[in-house]
Structure formats: structure tokens, C-alpha cells
Amino acid sequence: xxxxxxxxxxxxxxxxxxxxxxxxxxxxxxxxxxxxxxxxxxxxxxxxxxxxxxxxxxxxxxxxxxxxxxxxxxxxxxxxxxxxxxxxxxxxxxxxxxxxxxxxxxxxxxxxxxxxxxxxxxxxxxxxxxxxxxxxxxxxxxxxxxxxxxxxxxxxxxxxxxxxxxxxxxxxxxxxxxxxxxxxxxxxxxxxxxxxxxxxxxxxxxxxxxxxxxxxxxxxxxxxxxxxxxxxxxxxxxxxxxxxxxxxxxxxxxxxxxxxxxxxxxxxxxxxxxxxxxxxxxxxxxxxxxxxxxxxxxxxxxxxxxxxxxxxxxxxxxxxxxxxxxxxxxxxxxxxxxxxxxxxxxxxxxxxxxxxxxxxx
Amino acid sequence: xxxxxxxxxxxxxxxxxxxxxxxxxxxxxxxxxxxxxxxxxxxxxxxxxxxxxxxxxxxxxxxxxxxxxxxxxxxxxxxxxxxxxxxxxxxxxxxxxxxxxxxxxxxxxxxxxxxxxxxxxxxxxxxxxxxxxxxxxxxxxxxxxxxxxxxxxxxxxxxxxxxxxxxxxxxxxxxxxxxxxxxxxxxxxxxxxxxxxxxxxxxxxxxxxxxxxxxxxxxxxxxxxxxxxxxxxxxxxxxxxxxxxxxxxxxxxxxxxxxxxxxxxxxxxxxxxxxxxxxxxxxxxxxxxxxxxxxxxxxxxxxxxxxxxxxxxxxxxxxxxxxxxxxxxxxxxxxxxxxxxxxxxxxxxxxxxxxxxxxxxxxxxxxxxxxxxxxxxxxxxxxxxxxxxxxxxxxxxxxxxxxxxxxxxxxxxxxxxxxxxxxxxxxxxxxxxxxxxxxxxxxxxxxxxxxxxxxxxx
Numbered sequence: 001x002x003x004x005x006x007x008x009x010x011x012x013x014x015x016x017x018x019x020x021x022x023x024x025x026x027x028x029x030x031x032x033x034x035x036x037x038x039x040x041x042x043x044x045x046x047x048x049x050x051x052x053x054x055x056x057x058x059x060x061x062x063x064x065x066x067x068x069x070x071x072x073x074x075x076x077x078x079x080x081x082x083x084x085x086x087x088x089x090x091x092x093x094x095x096x097x098x099x100x101x102x103x104x105x106x107x108x109x110x111x112x113x114x115x116x117x118x119x120x121x122x123x124x125x126x127x128x129x130x131x132x133x134x135x136x137x138x139x140x141x142x143x144x145x146x147x148x149x150x151x152x153x154x155x156x157x158x159x160x161x162x163x164x165x166x167x168x169x170x171x172x173x174x175x176x177x178x179x180x181x182x183x184x185x186x187x188x189x190x191x192x193x194x195x196x197x198x199x200x201x202x203x204x205x206x207x208x209x210x211x212x213x214x215x216x217x218x219x220x221x222x223x224x225x226x227x228x229x230x231x232x233x234x235x236x237x238x239x240x241x242x243x244x245x246x247x248x249x250x251x252x253x254x255x256x257x258x259x260x261x262x263x264x265x266x267x268x269x270x271x272x273x274x275x276x277x278x279x280x281x282x283x284x285x286x287x288x289x290x291x292x293x294x295x296x297x298x299x300x301x302x303x304x305x306x307x308x309x310x311x312x313x314x315x316x317x318x319x320x321x322x323x324x325x326x327x328x329x330x331x332x333x334x335x336x337x338x339x340x341x342x343x344x345x346x347x348x349x350x351x352x353x354x355x356x357x358x359x360x361x
Numbered sequence: 362x363x364x365x366x367x368x369x370x371x372x373x374x375x376x377x378x379x380x381x382x383x384x385x386x387x388x389x390x391x392x393x394x395x396x397x398x399x400x401x402x403x404x405x406x407x408x409x410x411x412x413x414x415x416x417x418x419x420x421x422x423x424x425x426x427x428x429x430x431x432x433x434x435x436x437x438x439x440x441x442x443x444x445x446x447x448x449x450x451x452x453x454x455x456x457x458x459x460x461x462x463x464x465x466x467x468x469x470x471x472x473x474x475x476x477x478x479x480x481x482x483x484x485x486x487x488x489x490x491x492x493x494x495x496x497x498x499x500x501x502x503x504x505x506x507x508x509x510x511x512x513x514x515x516x517x518x519x520x521x522x523x524x525x526x527x528x529x530x531x532x533x534x535x536x537x538x539x540x541x542x543x544x545x546x547x548x549x550x551x552x553x554x555x556x557x558x559x560x561x562x563x564x565x566x567x568x569x570x571x572x573x574x575x576x577x578x579x580x581x582x583x584x585x586x587x588x589x590x591x592x593x594x595x596x597x598x599x600x601x602x603x604x605x606x607x608x609x610x611x612x613x614x615x616x617x618x619x620x621x622x623x624x625x626x627x628x629x630x631x632x633x634x635x636x637x638x639x640x641x642x643x644x645x646x647x648x649x650x651x652x653x654x655x656x657x658x659x660x661x662x663x664x665x666x667x668x669x670x671x672x673x674x675x676x677x678x679x680x681x682x683x684x685x686x687x688x689x690x691x692x693x694x695x696x697x698x699x700x701x702x703x704x705x706x707x708x709x710x711x712x713x714x715x716x717x718x719x720x721x722x723x724x725x726x727x728x729x730x731x732x733x734x735x736x737x738x739x740x741x742x743x744x745x746x747x748x749x750x751x752x753x754x755x756x757x758x759x760x761x762x763x764x765x766x767x768x769x770x771x772x773x774x775x776x777x778x779x780x781x782x783x784x785x786x787x788x789x790x791x792x793x794x795x796x797x798x799x800x801x802x803x804x805x806x807x808x809x810x811x812x813x814x815x816x817x818x819x
Contacts, residue, residue, distance in 0.1 A: 317381040
């Protein structure tokens with residue numbers, strides 16, 4: 001049996017790349033001949049092939065094709081149509097274009113074209129629609145995918161590498177100066193809710209006379225400069241310039257230090273298909289305060305404090321409660337660690353992945 | 362969950378947080394209002410997927426952006442190079458946007474795309490009419506005349522816009538100019554600092570070169586000094602060697618002279634003893650008495666060792682039927698004994714006794730016991746005698762003259778005060794039995810004893 005994994009862009013560091021590489025490794029471990037087909041690959045050691053050669057390799061009736069769908073890719077849809085084996089659509093979700101309106105026309109168009117493909121993909125009649133969350137799977141079902149062929153598998157991740165990494169000592173020293181650290185991890189993009197986050201942090205600073213710091217960890221995209229500028233302006237408007245630390249493109253050591261030294265992980269994203277930083281927080285033991293939108297409630301479960309509202313005072317009061325109440329803090333930490341172990345550890349995900357493919361392997 | 366912290370009711374905690382948030386909202390200082398920011402032109406929609414556009418929407422952009430947008434909106438594709446250039450030229454030559462939109466919309470491709478642009482057709486027809494010779498001129502003149510108030514308003518607005526833009530550009534230019542001035546000043550400062558750095562680097566290089574030259578000179582001086590010291594040291598070693606060789610030769614000469622002195626003294630002492638023995642007329646009967654007594658206690662085949670008693674004693678033993686070998690510390694005495702036919706070696710008696718195995722002898726004699734005691738303490742001598750004699754072996758000790766005693770007397774050293782009584786007691790105390798004092802005719806005494814273990818005579 002042969003297996004093809006389709007992904008438009010393969011990089012070793014992002015969430016989709018981690019999922020692809022883990023699936024490739026697991027299939028290879030059980031003796032399947034696996035190849036990754038993509039438009040471009042960066043930072044990965046494995047050889048990749050162009051999509052045009054996919055059907056020739058794994059288009060037969062006994063083959064397996066897994067399409068990682070996170071942006072529009074008509075060539076992959078066309079290739080899936082021509083395959084006669086077991087076809088899996090692995091859906092990582094596509095950010096609704098409205099989040100990029102007035103920020104980046106390029107992103108808006110790309111998301112638009114990607115989401116326009118959802119219906120096409122959903123109606124391809126693939127054998128399995130595997131969402132990274134139930135929220136993702138439901139989107140495919142609503143777009144026409146048969147419900148009985150829908151399933152959920154949380155994405156494979158690189159949390160263990162962060163947990164095992166040695167924390168960056170200079171950053172750790174800088175962050176452990178007595179200030180309350182609020183942490184946000186995620187690329188600087190409009191759906192991540194940085195503006196609301198700054199509002200919530202500003203509310204805390206105004207309401208409580210305690211030193212506090214907002215640590216924003218994430219890659220800054222020059223194409224989203226308008227959004228980055230808007231965040232900076234909001235910080236300036238609220239007079240928080242001295243209290244905000246940006247870490248653009250953090251290393252694993254810096255990420256570990258940031259999680260360890262932070263008193264709360266605060267997420268006000270408006271749209272997430274899964275949100276890997278939530279499980280990183282669970283694994284390292286940083287208490288979570290989050291906005292209950294999209295897939296966030298599902299990923300978070302009952303291991304953090306979440307609100308449907310974006311009222312900044314609610315988040316400020318939540319942080320204050322976490323800082324003051326060690327019972328709540330410790331209980332949420334323990335729940336987080338247990339949830340990570342039971343739901344998101346790589347061993348659990350591996351077993352579930354192979355169970356999903358049991359009929360074809 | 363296997364929890365080590367108290368279980369919490371999350372819903373209750375959230376209710377409490379909600380109350381706290383309400384209280385915060387009431388008591389915390391109000392959040393500052395968000396400052397208004399200038400709206401950037403590119404915020405305007407660039408929507409190319411719609412099927413209907415207003416003329417105002419299509420004309421909102423200018424120059425290249427207008428042409429690009431018009432193609433994408435009306436033909437649903439990006440402009441090709443030839444079309445793009447042609448329409449830009451039309452704009453540059455004073456053509457209207459309406460004409461370009463009409464050209465696109467009512468081309469064969471545009472009709473296929475069928476995008477709706479309400480009001481475009483009459484305006485496009487009018488624009489085309491302007492192209493008709495003569496009639497077009499008058500038509501455009503009339504239209505222009507009729508719309509003169511509008512054109513004048515547009516002109517005034519345009520003037521205001523351009524003045525505002527000019528003002529903005531002027532302000533930006535002044536800001537740029539002042540920034541450039543600052544950059545030029547910084548550049549001058551930077552150049553000056555670079556000059557200083559170059560000077561410092563140059564000075565450091567000179568210093569380094571001087572240091573290298575100094576080190577080289579130091580190296581040369583050191584090598585010369587070490588070379589001179591090495592030659593001097595070599596001379597000293599050779600001198601020392603010469604001195605040691607001379608010293609060794611002198612010491613050898615001294616040793617040889619001393620050895621010669623000792624040899625002469627030894628010969629002298631041997632000669633004195635010989636003379637004294639010859640002058641002692643009672644010696645031979647005395648030796649005969651003692652040897653006969655010894656022969657009564659030993660078999661003829663008995664192994665007997667004599668310690669420096671003189672060759673006449675060995676001869677007396679022979680005459681009594683016993684055979685003995687002797688050792689004597691005096692080389693001259695041993696030579697005289699060998700010349701007289703006795704088996705005597707030149708050796709130190711104490712060293713010979715130490716090398717003998719346990720029970721190796723049947724008899725042990727020493728007529729000049731006092732001389733032995735000069736080399737070996739009495740306790741050690743008696744213990745060694747016990748050891749080398751087999752059980753039942755016989756010991757005979759006397760206090761006669763021997764060369765070593767002569768040597769001591771000639772050196773002025775006192776003769777130890779030993780006699781037969783003291784020796785007998787010493788032998789008894791050392792475990793010997795059958796202790797017997799034999800008195801010769803001249804009154805001289807020797808003491809004979811036996812080791813325990815056998816009462817049978819040899």
C-alpha cells in the first residue's frame with residue numbers, strides 16, 4: 001500500500017507542518033510507503049514531490065491519500081477527484097476573510113478563495129472527513145460532507161519539544177521581576193484578537209495597582225502591518241507602552257521561558273480551528289483565560305476560565321482571581337495537565353489516528 | 362481526576378468573577394477613548410467578483426489602478442500588456458474613464474462577461490460621439506458649455522485639493538529636508554568618528570609594530586644571554602667532572618696507601634704472634650692437652666671449625682686424630698697457616714658463622730675467644746655457636762694470644778676482662794651442658810662444653 005499526503009506549503013515549525021510530518025512518520029513506522037506532495041517545502045529534511053505526480057504514485061484502489069486542507073488548492077482537489085483509493089480530507093480550517101477586511105486585500109482574497117473551496121471539497125465524496133476539531137468537522141458537514149463520514153482528530157503537535165526544551169534564562173530573569181505576566185502566543189493576525197487582549201490587559205492595569213506585563217509572542221507578518229500598527233496604537237492610546245513586551249518569532253527556549261514565567265495565558269481570539277497554544281499552556285501548567293469562540297471551548301474543556309463576552313473587565317477580574325486564589329490556580333493547572341495527558345498526548349493521538357484508518361491499513 | 366489541590370466549582374468561581382467585573386467597571390478609572398486615525402485610501406473596496414458596478418465605484422481609482430480595476434471588474438481578468446498600455450495612453454491623451462469603461466464593457470469579451478454598469482451606455486455613446494469629426498467637436502463644445510458650472514465647481518474643488526496636496530507635500534518635503542539635515546549632520550559626526558577610529562586603529566597598529574619589534578629584540582637579547590650562560594655552565598660541568606676525577610684518583614691513592622699500611626700492620630702482628638708462640642714453651646703441651654680432651658668427645662670424622670686459633674692448634678688437632686678447617690681475619694696469619702699445611706681461609710669469623718647452616722658443625726674451637734668478642738657481642742657469639750653446632754656438638758673456647766689481640770694492644774685498646782669462670786657461666790646461661798674447665802700443665806685454662814640433645818660421645 002502507498003500513501004500520499006497533500007499539503008500546499010510544508011514547513012517544520014507551523015501547526016499544519018507538525019501534523020503532516022507526524023502522520024508521515026507514523027505511517028512509515030507501520031511499513032507504509034509514504035510521500036508528501038506540495039508546492040513548496042521549507043525547513044524539512046524529507047523529500048517532497050510535486051502534486052502532478054501524486055495520482056501516478058497513490059491513485060490506485062488500494063492507496064491512501066490525505067489532503068491537509070487549510071487554504072485553497074485547486075490542483076489538489078483535481079488530483080483527489082482522480083484517485084480511486086481511500087481519500088481523507090484533514091481540515092485545519094480557513095480563517096473567514098472578514099477578519100482581514102481593511103487589513104490586507106491579499107489575505108482577504110486568499111481566505112475567500114480557500115473558503116469558496118469548502119463546498120467543493122465537502123462534496124467530493126471522500127471516504128473520511130477528519131477535522132482538527134468538532135467545530136471544523138461541522139463546517140464540512142454544513143457544506144455538504146456526509147455526517148457519517150465525519151470524524152475528529154486533534155492535530156499532532158510539537159508540545160513535547162517545548163516541554164523538554166531548556167528555558168531561555170535571560171528571558172526568564174527578565175520576566176521574573178515581580179510583575180504579573182499575561183501571555184499571548186500566536187501569529188499577529190486579525191482573527192487572534194490582540195486588540196481586545198490589549199483592552200483586557202489595560203482594564204487590569206487600571207483596576208489593580210499591581211505591576212503587570214503583557215507578553216505578546218508571535219510572528220509579525222509585514223503583510224499585516226496595518227493590524228500590527230493598530231495594536232501598537234491601541235497600546236499607545238491606553239498608555240501601556242512600558243508594560244508590553246513583543247517577542248517576534250520566539251525560539252522554543254524563549255517560548256518555554258514565557259510559559260513558565262507567565263501567571264496567565266490570555267486568549268481573546270475571534271476564530272480558531274483548534275489553537276495549539278492552549279494545549280502548550282496545559283502541558284506546561286500556565287492557567288488559561290480565554291474567549292469562548294469557534295473551536296476554543298472544545299479544545300479548552302473545563303481547564304480554564306472562558307467567556308463568550310469580550311468585556312475587558314471580565315478578563316481583568318478573571319486574571320485577578322487567578323493571581324489571588326491559589327486553589328483555583330492550582331486546580332486549573334492540574335486539570336490542564338491531566339487533559340493534555342488524556343486527550344492530546346502524542347501517544348493518544350497516534351492511537352486515535354491509526355484507529356481512524358483501521359479499515360484501510 | 363487524581364487531584365492534589367481542592368476541587369473547585371468553576372461555575373461558582375465564574376459567578377464571583379462576573380460580580381467582581383461589575384464592581385471594577387464601576388470603580389476603575391474609565392478607559393481612555395480610542396484616538397481617531399486617518400483613513401488610508403487603500404481601505405476602499407477593490408471588489409472584482411461582483412456582477413454589477415456603479416460608474417462611481419469603477420471610477421474611484423486613478424491611472425494604473427483604475428485600468429487594472431476596470432479590467433478585473435468588467436472583464437474578470439487582469440489586464441494584458443497591450444490593452445493596459447493602450448488604455449493608459451488614452452488616459453494620458455485626455456480620454457475619459459467612461460470611454461475606457463465603455464471600450465471594455467462593450468467589447469466582445471465584455472459582452473460575454475455581461476457585467477452590469479447602469480448608465481454607462483448613454484455616456485459611452487456621447488464619448489464616442491465626441492470622436493466624430495466636426496459634429497463631435499460641436500457636440501463636445503455644447504456639452505461642455507452646458508456643464509460649465511459643474512466643471513467650474515469641479516475645478517475649484519480640484520484647485521483646493523491640489524493646494525491641500527501641495528501643502529501636504531510641502532510639509533512632507535520640509536520634514537524630509539529636516540530629516541535629511543539631521544542625517545547629513547549624523548553623517549558628518551559619523552565620518553568624524555570613523556576618522557577618529559581610523560586614527561586609533563593606526564596608532565594601535567604602530568604600537569603593535571613597536572611591541573613586535575621590542576619582542577624580537579628581547580628574543581635576540583635572551584638568546585645571546587642564554588647562549589653565554591650555556592657556555593659558562595658547560596665550563597662549570599667540565600671543571601666539576603675534572604675535579605671529581607682527581608678526587609676519585611686521590612681517594613684511590615689514599616685507599617691503596619691505607620690498604621698497604623693495613624697489610625704491613627697485619628704482617629707485623631702475625632710476626633709478633635709467631636714470635637710469642639715460639640717463645641711460649643708451654644704452648645705446645647697445652648694445645649696437646651686440650652686437643653686430646655676434645656678428641657675424646659668427638660669422632661675422627663667430625664666437622665670442626667676453628668676461629669683464629671693459630672695453625673699450631675690445627676696441627677695439634679691433627680695429631681689428636683681430628684681434622685679441622687680454620688678461618689682467620691688476618692690475611693698474613695692465614696698465609697702462614699697455609700704455608701704450614703693447615704686449611705685456613707682469610708675471613709671474618711663472625712661473617713663465616715652467620716653463613717653456616719643450623720647444626721652444620723660437630724665441633725667449634727676458638728683459643729683466642731677474647732679477640733672474637735672484639736667483633737661479636739658474647740650473647741650473639743654464644744647463640745650463634747648453639748645454632749651451628751648439631752645436638753651433642755662440642756665447643757672449646759680459651760683465652761690465648763691471637764694476632765687481633767696483638768693489633769688491639771698495639772693500638773692501645775684495653776683487653777676485655779674475660780676468664781674461664783665467666784665463660785663457663787655464660788655457656789651455662791646460653792644452654793650448653795657438660796661444661797668443663799681444662800687446666801694445662803702451665804696453669805692455662807680452656808673451657809669445653811656440649812650442646813644438649815645427645816650424651817653419646819662422638
